[in-house]
Amino acid sequence: MAGRSTELMKSALRPVVGERGWRALRRARRRLAGPAPAPAPAQAGLRDEPHPDDSHKMSRHRFLTELHEKLKPRTYLETGVSTGLSLALSRCRSIGIDPAFAITSEIRCDVALYREGSDDFFARPDPTAHFGGDPIDLAFIDGMHLFEYALRDFMNIERHAAAHSVIVVDDMLPRSVAEAARDRVTRMWTGDVFRLIPVLEKYRPDLVCRPVDTRPTGVLVVFGADPTSTVLWDHYDDIVRAYVRPDPQPVPAEILRRSHAVEPTALLAHGVWADLVAMRDAGGPERAALAAATATLPAK
Numbered sequence: 001m002a003g004r005s006t007e008l009m010k011s012a013l014r015p016v017v018g019e020r021g022w023r024a025l026r027r028a029r030r031r032l033a034g035p036a037p038a039p040a041p042a043q044a045g046l047r048d049e050p051h052p053d054d055s056h057k058m059s060r061h062r063f064l065t066e067l068h069e070k071l072k073p074r075t076y077l078e079t080g081v082s083t084g085l086s087l088a089l090s091r092c093r094s095i096g097i098d099p100a101f102a103i104t105s106e107i108r109c110d111v112a113l114y115r116e117g118s119d120d121f122f123a124r125p126d127p128t129a130h131f132g133g134d135p136i137d138l139a140f141i142d143g144m145h146l147f148e149y150a151l152r153d154f155m156n157i158e159r160h161a162a163a164h165s166v167i168v169v170d171d172m173l174p175r176s177v178a179e180a181a182r183d184r185v186t187r188m189w190t191g192d193v194f195r196l197i198p199v200l201e202k203y204r205p206d207l208v209c210r211p212v213d214t215r216p217t218g219v220l221v222v223f224g225a226d227p228t229s230t231v232l233w234d235h236y237d238d239i240v241r242a243y244v245r246p247d248p249q250p251v252p253a254e255i256l257r258r259s260h261a262v263e264p265t266a267l268l269a270h271g272v273w274a275d276l277v278a279m280r281d282a283g284g285p286e287r288a289a290l291a292a293a294t295a296t297l298p299a300k
Contacts, residue, residue, distance in 0.1 A: 073137035080142035145191030161225035163286035173218025
């Protein structure tokens, strides 16, 4: 079975990332071999971290609700479905991926659910067949809370996205070093996925990234996906070697203080969302229009 899975992944990825990229991924998979540990929110021994009251802040689900309303996506993909709370916001063709989902929310969209890890899902010959050839308009990454898993989710989603796509990554602003640990010790847990921010800044300056100060642990919004880019694939092995570190994680002060994060209301009030919808509906070249649309996005 493992051999068949490898062959499926090879046939799906090798034409895109090339021989060098494929060899790098094989080395990384061997080093990171083994199934992703399943999140365990009710584990005994996890502690509650004290944090300042943030009830006045916009929640991530309120932020996602606003994005759905403004973008009116035709397609939506989510990694880390869990109970379906965020998937329930979708009203379009959707794909949900989670090896252990237990949906308790009312789902009101045309959804294809996959009870498997996202690596296995994207190794399918045509993982987004449910979208009928359309790219992913909106994606939400909330899977395994380890940097390399979030990075691979981003890389795989971008391959099936377009310039008008919006990719949102959860848990980007841990509130403490303990919350950012790779080896989970707190009930609220972000892991080290915050490392995606400096990696995208270094390796993908063509993308437009905005950390957003949502409750409880922030999100990253990424504009300008380029499905033809192989930069992250080509450098994946080096990135993992450089950025995966043992606990305790050296979380930058600007992450902990959120000094570089924009207010969700300011970002939502910008005209970029209407511009993205117009670009999508026009169906023509998007890069120049995207640069103009994102040039005045709020930033700190």
